Amino acid sequence: MKISTFFYTLRQGLRSLLRNKWYTLASVATIAACLFLFGLFYAVLTNFQHIVKNAEEVVCVTVFFESAIDGEEVTDARIAEIGDLINARNEVDPAKTVFTTADEAWEEFKVQMDFPEEFADGFPDNPLAKSANYKIYLKDVSMQSSLVTYLESIPEIRRINKSELAASTLSGVNLLIAYVSAGIIVILLAVSVFLISNTVTIGISIRQEEINIMKYIGATDFFVRAPFVIEGMLIGLIGAGIPLALIYGLYNKVLSYAITEFPMLVELLDFLPVEEVFAVLTPVSLLVGIGIGFLGSISTVRKHLHV
Amino acid sequence: MTKRELKRQKREKMIEEEGLIFLDGVSKSYSTGAPAINGVTLHIGRGEFVFIVGDSGSGKSTLIKLLLRELTATQGKVYVMGYDLAKLKHRQIPKYRRYLGVVFQDFRLLKDRNVYENVAFAQRIVEKSSKEIRRNVPSILATVGLAGKYKAKPKQLSGGEQQRVALARALVNRPAILLADEPTGNLDPKNSWEIMQLLEEINEAGTTVVVVTHNREIVNAMRKRVITMKRGVVISDVEEGEYNDED
Structure with a gap:
C-alpha cells in the first residue's frame, strides 16, 4: 500500500467518525465506560493483590x-x-x-x-x-x-x-479475584464489540452509495473495507484513552487523599504507585480498546459489506 | 516468453479478431420470469461509438451489468478487452473495472465532496500518488469545461455540470471503454447535447464509447452505430442507424 493511500484511508476513517457523530459518541462513551470499569477494577485488584502478596510474605x-x-x-x-x-x-x-x-x-x-x-x-x-x-x-x-x-x-x-486459615483465605481471595475480573472483562468486551459493530453497520448503510461508486470505479476490497476498520480502531483507541486519563487523575487524587487523611492506613496497606499500575494498565487498555475496535469492525465489514 | 506475456498476446489477438467487447450467444436469466437477455451476440471494436437503444425491459441495463461484471451470464461468453469475464476471480474484478469508465443517469456523485474531490476520489481508488492526482484532476476538469468550478459541491451545480463531473471522474483514469447508462436522462435538451458532444470528443480521442439511451432525437441526429434491443434480443444493429418508433 502506498503512503498516500494509507493516509487517505486514515482520513476516511476519521471522516466517517465525524460523520456519524452521535453513534461514534455512543460507542466511544460505552467503550470508555467499560474500560473505565476495567481500569478501576485493575487498579483496585492490583493493589489488593499487592497487599495480599505482602500478607503472604509473612505467612x-x-x-x-x-x-x-x-x-x-x-x-x-x-x-x-x-x-x-x-x-x-x-x-x-x-x-x-x-x-x-x-x-x-x-x-x-x-x-x-x-x-x-x-x-x-x-x-x-x-x-x-x-x-x-x-x-x-x-x-x-x-x-x-x-x-x-x-x-x-x-x-x-x-x-x-x-496458619491454615490465613493460607486458605488468601488463596481463596486470589482465586475469587481472578474469576471475578475474568468474568467482568469478558462481559465488557462482548458489550463493546457489539456496540462497535452497530456503529460500523450504520456507517456502512450511510456510505452505501459511496461504496457502490467505489466498486464501479475499481476499488479493491481492502480499499473499501479499510476505512471502516480504521474507524472501529479509532473508536477503540479514543474509548481507551479517555478512561486512562480519568483513572490516572482519580488514582493520584485518592492516593494523596489517603496519604494526608489516613497515613496509618497507607503505611499498613502499602499502595502501589500510579506509575506501576499504569505501566501495565496503559498498554493493556490501549490494546484492548484497539483490539475490540478491530474485531467489532472487521466482523461487521465481512458480514455486511459484500464488495 | 513468460506465461503473462502469452496471455497478453492471446487477449490482443482476441480483441483483434472479435473486438474490444464481444458477447457470444449470451443469455441472462433471473430466478423469476423470462430471460432478461436471450442469446445476444455482438462485437464492438476498438474506438467505436455505439448506441444501445430499446424500451424498458429490453435488456439494456442487464447488458451494462454484464459488462461491468456485476452479473455473470447464465449462458454464453462475455469477453471485454480479451478477458473472459466469467473466468475473472473475485479479486481480479476491481482491476478489470479500471479499464472501464461508467456514467449513470443519476450522476452518482459524492454529495459531501466538492468537484475536485469527486474526481480525485477515482484516482485515489486506483492508488495514484498525490502528485499525479494534482496533475491529472485539473487537466480532466478543463477537458469537461469545469476548471473554474472545482470547489463547488454537487448541489451547487446544474444537472449538466453534475454529469460533466461524473464524466471527468469516469475518464480521469483513462479507461479504454466508457459505458454511459442513460447519461442524458435527467438533463434538458441543451445540456444533453453538450454531454453528447463531450462523449463524441472523448471517442475521437480514442476511447470506445457505449451509450445506453432512450433519447431518439440525439440517437437519430448523431448517426452512429445503433444496436436496438427488444425483450432481451438484439433486433437490429445498424451503422449510422436510427432509433425509430417501430423499434
Whole structure:
C-alpha cells in the first residue's frame, strides 16, 4: 500500500467518525465506560493483590525437632540435612528460610519477654532446648497443605506451626479475584464489540452509495473495507484513552487523599504507585480498546459489506 | 516468453479478431420470469461509438451489468478487452473495472465532496500518488469545461455540470471503454447535447464509447452505430442507424 493511500484511508476513517457523530459518541462513551470499569477494577485488584502478596510474605510454616528418635539423638547435622531437603521442595522459597538454633530461640525469647538478667540466670540449662526450628516461607500460600503433608512424613519433626486459615483465605481471595475480573472483562468486551459493530453497520448503510461508486470505479476490497476498520480502531483507541486519563487523575487524587487523611492506613496497606499500575494498565487498555475496535469492525465489514 | 506475456498476446489477438467487447450467444436469466437477455451476440471494436437503444425491459441495463461484471451470464461468453469475464476471480474484478469508465443517469456523485474531490476520489481508488492526482484532476476538469468550478459541491451545480463531473471522474483514469447508462436522462435538451458532444470528443480521442439511451432525437441526429434491443434480443444493429418508433 502506498503512503498516500494509507493516509487517505486514515482520513476516511476519521471522516466517517465525524460523520456519524452521535453513534461514534455512543460507542466511544460505552467503550470508555467499560474500560473505565476495567481500569478501576485493575487498579483496585492490583493493589489488593499487592497487599495480599505482602500478607503472604509473612505467612510461614515453622517446624520444631525431636531431641531423639528411638533413643538415637537428632544431631545438628541431621537437622541441617532436613533443612536442605525442605529447601529443595517446590513449594519453598529457599532464600527466605530461616534456621534458629535452640540458643538463639532462648535469646530471642528473653528479649521478647524482657527478662531481667538475674531472672534468666535462674535457668542453668536452656529451657528451650527443643526449640531449634526452621521458619519456612512459601512461594504461594496455596501450596501450604502439600508442604505440611511432606513435613509430617519426616519422623524427626516434632511439631509444625502453620496458619491454615490465613493460607486458605488468601488463596481463596486470589482465586475469587481472578474469576471475578475474568468474568467482568469478558462481559465488557462482548458489550463493546457489539456496540462497535452497530456503529460500523450504520456507517456502512450511510456510505452505501459511496461504496457502490467505489466498486464501479475499481476499488479493491481492502480499499473499501479499510476505512471502516480504521474507524472501529479509532473508536477503540479514543474509548481507551479517555478512561486512562480519568483513572490516572482519580488514582493520584485518592492516593494523596489517603496519604494526608489516613497515613496509618497507607503505611499498613502499602499502595502501589500510579506509575506501576499504569505501566501495565496503559498498554493493556490501549490494546484492548484497539483490539475490540478491530474485531467489532472487521466482523461487521465481512458480514455486511459484500464488495 | 513468460506465461503473462502469452496471455497478453492471446487477449490482443482476441480483441483483434472479435473486438474490444464481444458477447457470444449470451443469455441472462433471473430466478423469476423470462430471460432478461436471450442469446445476444455482438462485437464492438476498438474506438467505436455505439448506441444501445430499446424500451424498458429490453435488456439494456442487464447488458451494462454484464459488462461491468456485476452479473455473470447464465449462458454464453462475455469477453471485454480479451478477458473472459466469467473466468475473472473475485479479486481480479476491481482491476478489470479500471479499464472501464461508467456514467449513470443519476450522476452518482459524492454529495459531501466538492468537484475536485469527486474526481480525485477515482484516482485515489486506483492508488495514484498525490502528485499525479494534482496533475491529472485539473487537466480532466478543463477537458469537461469545469476548471473554474472545482470547489463547488454537487448541489451547487446544474444537472449538466453534475454529469460533466461524473464524466471527468469516469475518464480521469483513462479507461479504454466508457459505458454511459442513460447519461442524458435527467438533463434538458441543451445540456444533453453538450454531454453528447463531450462523449463524441472523448471517442475521437480514442476511447470506445457505449451509450445506453432512450433519447431518439440525439440517437437519430448523431448517426452512429445503433444496436436496438427488444425483450432481451438484439433486433437490429445498424451503422449510422436510427432509433425509430417501430423499434
